[in-house]
Amino acid sequence: MGGLNSIMDASLSAMFAAQAGLATTGHNIANANTPGYSRQSVIVAARSPEIMPYGAIGRGVDIQGIRRLQDEFLLNNMRIQNARLASYSSTDTTLYEIENILGSVDNDHLGDSMTNFFNAWGALAQPPINTSLKQDVVTNAISMVNDFHAVSDSLDDLDADLEKDIESEITNLNGLLDNVADMNKQIMSAETNGQPANDLRDQRDYLITEISKIAQVSVIERDDGSKDVVLAGRTMVARDSVTHFEPIYTETSRGYELTIVANGQKQQVALSTGKLQGLMESRDTQVNDVRERLDEVAKQLITEVNALHSQGRTALGSGHAFFTGDSIHTIDVNPALVDNPDLVAMGRSGEDGDAELAQEIADLAQMGASGPGSRSVTDHYRSLLTDVASKRASYEMMVENQQNVVASLETRMASVAGVSLDEEGANMVKYQNSYNAAAKVISTVQEVFNALLNMV
Amino acid sequence: MSIRVTDNYLSSILVGDLNRSLGALLRAQQQAGTMRRVNSFADDPRAVSSIQRYNQLIAMNDQYRNNVSRSRILADATDTALQTISEVLADVRVLALRESSALATADTMATSTVEVDNEINRLMDVLNTTVEGSYLFGGMKTSRPPFVRSGGTVIYQGDDRVMQSRTGPNSLLPVNIPGNVFMGNQSSTLGGNQDLAPRLTGGTSLDDIDLGGGWEAGFIEIEDGVGNTWTVDLTGSLTVNDVLNAINTETGGAVTASIASDGSAFQFTGTGPLTVTDKGETNTATSLGINAESDGDILTGRDVRPRALSTTNLADIDALAGNLPLGSIQVEWQGNSYTVDLSGAATLGDIETLFESTVPGMDLQIKDSALMVVGGSPENFQISNADGTNTATLLGIEGTGTPVRLFGILDDLKAALNAGDQDAVRGTLTELQSLEDMVSRQLILNGGRQSDLDWADRVLLERDERLRSNLSLEYDADAAQVATDLSRAQSTYQASLTVTSQLFQYNLIKFLR
Numbered sequence: 001m002g003g004l005n006s007i008m009d010a011s012l013s014a015m016f017a018a019q020a021g022l023a024t025t026g027h028n029i030a031n032a033n034t035p036g037y038s039r040q041s042v043i044v045a046a047r048s049p050e051i052m053p054y055g056a057i058g059r060g061v062d063i064q065g066i067r068r069l070q071d072e073f074l075l076n077n078m079r080i081q082n083a084r085l086a087s088y089s090s091t092d093t094t095l096y097e098i099e100n101i102l103g104s105v106d107n108d109h110l111g112d113s114m115t116n117f118f119n120a121w122g123a124l125a126q127p128p129i130n131t132s133l134k135q136d137v138v139t140n141a142i143s144m145v146n147d148f149h150a151v152s153d154s155l156d157d158l159d160a161d162l163e164k165d166i167e168s169e170i171t172n173l174n175g176l177l178d179n180v181a182d183m184n185k186q187i188m189s190a191e192t193n194g195q196p197a198n199d200l201r202d203q204r205d206y207l208i209t210e211i212s213k214i215a216q217v218s219v220i221e222r223d224d225g226s227k228d229v230v231l232a233g234r235t236m237v238a239r240d241s242v243t244h245f246e247p248i249y250t251e252t253s254r255g256y257e258l259t260i261v262a263n264g265q266k267q268q269v270a271l272s273t274g275k276l277q278g279l280m281e282s283r284d285t286q287v288n289d290v291r292e293r294l295d296e297v298a299k300q301l302i303t304e305v306n307a308l309h310s311q312g313r314t315a316l317g318s319g320h321a322f323f324t325g326d327s328i329h330t331i332d333v334n335p336a337l338v339d340n341p342d343l344v345a346m347g348r349s350g351e352d353g354d355a356e357l358a359q360e361i362a363d364l365a366q367m368g369a370s371g372p373g374s375r376s377v378t379d380h381y382r383s384l385l386t387d388v389a390s391k392r393a394s395y396e397m398m399v400e401n402q403q404n405v406v407a408s409l410e411t412r413m414a415s416v417a418g419v420s421l422d423e424e425g426a427n428m429v430k431y432q433n434s435y436n437a438a439a440k441v442i443s444t445v446q447e448v449f450n451a452l453l454n455m456v
Numbered sequence: 457m458s459i460r461v462t463d464n465y466l467s468s469i470l471v472g473d474l475n476r477s478l479g480a481l482l483r484a485q486q487q488a489g490t491m492r493r494v495n496s497f498a499d500d501p502r503a504v505s506s507i508q509r510y511n512q513l514i515a516m517n518d519q520y521r522n523n524v525s526r527s528r529i530l531a532d533a534t535d536t537a538l539q540t541i542s543e544v545l546a547d548v549r550v551l552a553l554r555e556s557s558a559l560a561t562a563d564t565m566a567t568s569t570v571e572v573d574n575e576i577n578r579l580m581d582v583l584n585t586t587v588e589g590s591y592l593f594g595g596m597k598t599s600r601p602p603f604v605r606s607g608g609t610v611i612y613q614g615d616d617r618v619m620q621s622r623t624g625p626n627s628l629l630p631v632n633i634p635g636n637v638f639m640g641n642q643s644s645t646l647g648g649n650q651d652l653a654p655r656l657t658g659g660t661s662l663d664d665i666d667l668g669g670g671w672e673a674g675f676i677e678i679e680d681g682v683g684n685t686w687t688v689d690l691t692g693s694l695t696v697n698d699v700l701n702a703i704n705t706e707t708g709g710a711v712t713a714s715i716a717s718d719g720s721a722f723q724f725t726g727t728g729p730l731t732v733t734d735k736g737e738t739n740t741a742t743s744l745g746i747n748a749e750s751d752g753d754i755l756t757g758r759d760v761r762p763r764a765l766s767t768t769n770l771a772d773i774d775a776l777a778g779n780l781p782l783g784s785i786q787v788e789w790q791g792n793s794y795t796v797d798l799s800g801a802a803t804l805g806d807i808e809t810l811f812e813s814t815v816p817g818m819d820l821q822i823k824d825s826a827l828m829v830v831g832g833s834p835e836n837f838q839i840s841n842a843d844g845t846n847t848a849t850l851l852g853i854e855g856t857g858t859p860v861r862l863f864g865i866l867d868d869l870k871a872a873l874n875a876g877d878q879d880a881v882r883g884t885l886t887e888l889q890s891l892e893d894m895v896s897r898q899l900i901l902n903g904g905r906q907s908d909l910d911w912a913d914r915v916l917l918e919r920d921e922r923l924r925s926n927l928s929l930e931y932d933a934d935a936a937q938v939a940t941d942l943s944r945a946q947s948t949y950q951a952s953l954t955v956t957s958q959l960f961q962y963n964l965i966k967f968l969r
Contacts, residue, residue, distance in 0.1 A: 029965075032463055039462075099497045105931075106492070108508055115512050119519045126523045127530055127619040127631050128590040129598060353590060353598030353619055359628075365516065366625060378512060386505040389497035396498045411468045418462030425964030 004445050006050065010060030011445070014438035017044050017061045021431035024066060028419045036206025038070040038417040040198055068198040071416045075205060076219070078409040079212035083273040085402040086213045090278025092395040094162065094286050099392055101154040102290075102385060110151060111385070113144040114301070114378055118365035124346060125358035134344040141322070141333045148298055152328040155291050162283040167247050169276050173214045174244045177229060177236050180207050184226035185240040191225040201225075215274035232269045245269065286391070293384045295327040301377045302331060304369040305361055312345020312357045320345065463960075470956045477952045481945040488942045493933040503930045510927040513737055517923060520623055521916045524909050527621040527631045531906045533587045534633055538899045540582045541638075544575050545895060549888045551575075552869055556882035565881075569873045576866050580610065583635055593635035595619075602635045603863075610863040612639040623912040624739070624919075626672055629905065633898055638862040646829045646839060650852025652804065653761040653825040654772035655719020658697035660762050665696070666745065667825055668763035674738025676746070678703065678711055678724070679731045681753075686711070687735055696722075699744065718774065721757040722746050728753040734922065742915055764825040766805030776850055782807075783845025785853070787815050789837035798847060807851070820853075829853050836886070862891060 020042045031037040043064040049056035103109040120140040124133040183204035190197035208229060211217050220228040222239070229237035236243045271277035302323040309322040320343050325331040337343050347354025368374030375383075459465075486495050494503045554560065555568050584601045585592045594602035594614030602614035616636045620628040653667055662671045673693070679685045688706045693699045696715065699722070703713035711726035722744060724730050731749040734741045741747040745757035762768075770776050782798040796814040801807045804822055811820040817832040831837050837857040841848045848854035865887045872880035 105494050105497065105499075105504055105507055108511070111508055111512065112515075115515045119515060122516075122519045122622060123522065126526050126621055128526065128588045129619075130588060347596070349596065349617075351596040351598070351615070351617075353594065353596035353632075354617070355619070359620070359622055362622065365512075382505055382508050382512075385497070385508055386501060389501035389504040392496075392498040393501045407468060407472045411465055411472075414462050414464035414468050415460045418460075418464035420460060420462040422964040423460075423462075425968055428965075429968065 004448060006057075006059060007445050008442050010047075010058060011438040011441040013047065013060030013062065014441075015435050017042065017063055018431040018435035018438065020044075020063050020066075021427060021434070025424045025427045025431065029421065029424050032419040032421060032424075034202075036202050036209065037419070038068045038198070038202050038205075039419045040066050040068050043067050065196070066198060068196065068201060069417055070202075070205070071413065074409060074413050074416065075209070078406065078413060079209055079217055080273075081402065081405050081409060082209065082212045083216035085399065085406050086275035087273040087278035087281070088395055088398045088402050090275050091282050091286060092392070092399045094158070094279075094282035095388065095392040095395055097158050098155075098286065098290055098388055101151055101158065102388065108385065110144075110147045111378065111381055113140070113147045114381065115365065116140045117144045118362050118378075121358050122362035122365075124344075125355040125362055127353065127355070129346070129353055129355055131342075131346075131352065134341040134346075137344055138333060138337055138341045142338065145323075145331055145333055148294075148328040148331050151294060152291075155287055155294075158287055159283055162279050162287070166276065166279050166283070169214050169279065170245050170247050173211065173276070174242075176207055176211045176214070177242050177244065180204055180211070180227070180229055181237045181240045181242045183207065184237065187225045188239070197225070213275055215271050215276050232271050234269065290384065290388065291328070293380075293387075297377055297381045297384065298328045298331045299326055300368070300380060302326060304364050304377065307369060308357055308361050308364075309345055311348055313348060313350035314343055314345050315350060316340070316343055318345065318350070463963075466959060470952075470959065474949075474952050474956060477945070477949040481942075481949045484938065484942040484945040487933045487938045491933050491935065491938070492931055494931055500930075506930045507927060509737075510923050510930065514920065514923050514927065516625075517916055517920050521913065521920070523621045524623050524913045524916060527623065527629065528906070528909050528913075530587060530592070530631045531902060531909060533585060533592055534902050535899065535906065537582050537585050537592060538633075538895055538902060541579060542892060542895045542899065544579055544582070545888060545892045548572065548575050548866065548869065549885065549892065552881050552884055552888060555873060556878050556885070560878060560881075562876055565873045565876055569870055572866055572870045572873065576610070576863065576870075579862065579866075580605075583638065593633065593638075595632070595634035595636065603639075609867055610639075612636055623909070624916065626670070627912060629908055629912065631905065633902065637894070637898065646837070646853055646855055646857035650775055650826055650850065652764045652768070652773050652775060652822075652827065652852070654764060654768045655774060656696055656715045656721070656761060657719070657772060658695065658700070658715070660696045662693060662695060662699065662744075664762035664765070666743070666760045666762075669743075671743040672738045672740050674740035675735035676703075676741040676744070677733045677735040678707060679733075680711055681727045681729050684710055690740055716756050719772070720759045720761050722760070723757065724750070724755040725753060728755075730755040732757075734918075737923065737926070739915055739919060742918070764804055764822055766803065766808060766822060768804045770802060770804070770807075779845070779847075779850055782850070783847040784842040785848040785851075786840045786842040787818070787837065788840075789815065789818065789831060790833070790835060795842055827851050827853050829857055831857050856886065856890075861887070865891065 024040050024042050028039050043066070044061050045064050047059040047062050049058050103111070117137075117140045120133070120137045124130075124137055183200055187197045187200045187204065190200060204227065208217060208219060208227070211229065211231075215231050218230045220230065222228065224239070226239045227237075228235050228239070234243065236245075271280070302325065306321045306323055310319050312318060312320075320336060321334050322337065322344075323331055324334055334343075346358040347356050365376060365378055367376050368379075487493065494500050494507065497504050551568050551571055555565055580603055583593050583603045590598035591600065591602050591614070594600070596617040596619060597614045600613065602612055603610050604613060605611075612635050614635050616634045618630045618634060619632045621631045623629050656665070665671060673691045676688050676690060677685060678688060684707075686703075686706045688703050690699055690702055693702060700713045700715075703711070703724075707713075707726070711724055711730065714723050714725070715721075716723040724732065724746070729750050729752065732741050732746045732755065734747060739747075745760040746755070748755060748757060750756075764773070770780055770782070776782070782801055784795050784797045784799070787794040787796060794815045796811050798807055798810055801810055804827075807827070808820050808822070811829075812818065818837070819830045819832070821828045821830060829837075829839065839848050839853050839855065839857070841854060865884055869881065869884045869888075872878075872884065
């Protein structure tokens with residue numbers, strides 16, 4: 001049968017197990033608020049018993065290891081949803097900027113200045129004719145052109161900001177990929193002897209989650225404990241080696257455009273979601289669409305007003321175009337008219353009372369040059385505003401919904417992997433009692449020893 | 457399966473809830489601060505479009521109202537000028553009567569010659585009236601005096617073009633009377649005395665109603681006395697029947713639309729009182745003459761008879777009712793006598809054709825829903841009833857056609873006075889009377905324009921009120937609702953803060969000794 005020493009060994013193992021439990025509880029409490037930390041627990045198992053003729057006598061407890069409690073399925077899902085949220089947020093922010101550029105609900109700069117421009121023509125056309133109102137037409141036209149230019153400049157600034165953000169996110173992304181590769185190296189080294197590097201794994205998962213906010217990521221775990229990071233179908237981190245993204249500027253018809261390529265391979269990378277994709281989509285689609293549609297508005301305005309105004313005659317001549325240029329960037333009032341507003345034509349006959357042409361130009365506010373039923377330049381502009389407003393409302397809702405999805409996943413993850421101070425408090429009491437009980441057994445065995453020795 | 461409630465779990469939920477409460481509070485405060493329901497494009501994209509549209513329409517409406525106000529200046533100045541011309545012509549006719557009587561002497565005739573000269577100068581002054589530096593009667597040639605002396609008489613150097621004013625999205629009103637009406641007509645004219653506008657029929661084009669003023673396509677709203685309300689889409693309507701069918705279909709027979717028995721207006725029958733109003737941005741009901749409320753079960757709109765055209769059936773003209781077929785008229789011109797048999801005429805176009813084919817060199821025109829006979833020369837002509845009928849009277853073309861020569865007749869009068877020729881003086885009286893009639897017609901025309909401007913001003917004012925009301929519905933916040941929302945959001949946020957602050961005060965560690 002087992003002797004008193006074996007009883008003491010068993011109790012000692014229980015005290016070690018209780019100590020490990022208390023240490024883990026302390027570690028959990030210390031990291032309760034550490035981002036990305038997964039709670040840990042001690043895995044213990046009963047030692048194999050000593051077989052005696054009358055049965056098996058237990059020999060105590062062994063610490064099998066420290067387990068990290070994490071749900072990989074939830075983690076991967078959260079990364080996917082994070083990428084979507086970052087993408088939607090980028091587009092929503094860009095649309096918010098576009099909304100501010102175009103004005104507010106209360107003060108729609110460009111729409112107001114177009115209305116003022118056409119109303120100035122209407123006032124000029126109104127008998128009794130006041131030719132000094134030609135100056136008012138030119139002044140309102142200059143004001144409207146300045147608004148077009150201001151919108152154009154602001155869209156250019158927004159483009160430039162987006163490109164800076166894209167470059168900055170590429171730098172962030174490369175830094176995070178470096179850090180993951182470094183973590184892989186440390187984990188492989190630490191786990192060579194079979195001991196999981198729980199805290200390093202937490203840190204690596206946290207870094208990968210941060211990557212997922214920039215670009216949609218997928219992860220492949222190897223047997224050696226390392227994780228490969230795959231972005232846009234390319235393995236960017238393989239064990240401890242890293243492939244970097246780099247920004248490349250290519251010349252396009254509308255200027256220089258930024259694309260990203262994988263280092264060394266020089267092939268364009270297409271990202272499906274994530275902040276980078278959101279920024280690039282904002283620049284290439286949202287800003288560009290608005291610019292193109294504003295260009296169409298400016299072009300229609302220039303074409304329709306010029307087509308009528310060039311038919312006009314004044315005492316100083318005829319056939320003058322009212323506007324020059326063909327886009328929001330290049331539109332301008334004919335400098336000859338700015339220098340001498342008397343060149344503004346009101347009618348085809350040149351008579352001072354002939355303002356039919358001025359009225360026809362004023363009527364362009366209501367209908368296109370093709371007559372009743374055709375869409376006016378202000379209709380087209382309003383349609384653009386409605387489109388931006390709809391997209392903005394849509395993206396704001398998508399961001400809110402996606403925030404709820406991510407928050408729900410974070411909550412579920414906090415439920416699985418988060419530290420509960422109540423739970424840790426209970427564990428603390430449990431391990432403390434276990435330690436006390438084991439110590440009491442040793443104390444009892446010692447008393448038995450003493451009694452035995454006193455008998456001798 | 458029970459959920460593990462960890463501190464981060466609680467924190468995540470509570471922070472999310474706090475953010476939501478704070479977001480709701482922020483939105484409520486923004487609405488309360490601005491008293492606007494829509495503060496950003498994303499708040500209500502559809503409303504944003506409407507708000508921009510209404511703002512533009514209000515600005516344009518302001519411009520139309522300004523146009524009406526300025527047109528009014530022209531119409532009033534024209535009215536004053538025409539009144540003066542009328543007074544001058546009356547004075548001259550009295551003078552001519554006096555000098556053609558037995559009381560006239562060589563001395564009085566000499567004095568009257570001076571008087572006529574003074575009246576000519578007075579007329580020159582009036583006809584060269586300027587408004588804000590523009591000549592009123594020069595047509596579109598407004599920068600130089602339209603009436604100048606040349607070779608001992610007065611000539612007109614303006615043109616015959618009429619300026620127009622935009623007084624609504626679809627309304628262009630003429631605002632001036634070119635001076636050539638006093639000078640340029642070297643033909644004798646007669647007519648325009650009978651309203652020949654036809655009755656409304658199912659096939660009447662909506663573009664022709666209201667004496668050619670047309671209509672504005674859009675929506676109308678009908679409400680009956682038992683609280684039923686219908687919005688009728690008339691945007692696809694082309695004829696009167698289209699309007700009637702659309703209304704009767706929409707109301708399902710509860711309100712019946714028809715043409716009034718006298719053919720002058722639309723009529724509605726239903727459980728009264730009936731109310732018809734414009735719906736949306738257009739003046740559809742107003743332009744159809746049905747923007748009204750009835751006392752009883754029948755609502756009759758205002759007179760919106762169509763303009764007379766060459767295709768207008770004589771049977772559709774009230775003024776001719778009971779007198780069809782027409783009879784004959786007698787025309788005396790250039791020493792010839794013509795009898796025009798109009799018994800075969802079924803339309804106004806037929807009258808035109810029969811007249812012009814019988815009387816060579818004369819022209820019969822349909823103008824402002826009346827008939828006008830224009831001679832090919834300044835000689836007088838006579839039109840009278842023939843064969844015992846009153847056809848010429850019914851058609852408004854009975855009488856003497858005279859030329860219009862404002863300064864010419866005054867020059868003739870002056871010459872007759874100088875020559876002491878009383879017969880010649882008497883001979884100017886008829887033309888002077890015709891001139892007065894012509895000026896009276898211009899006064900009526902101008903008075904009509906003043907009425908049109910008054911009506912346009914009322915329509916624009918109503919339109920302004922409606923647009924601002926629609927804008928307010930889209931844009932403004934409901935004060936009571938905002939106050940309630942704000943109060944509720946504040947309470948919710950306060951409660952969230954209280955719960956959050958309490959929740960983290962306790963955990964097991966705190967109770968362990």
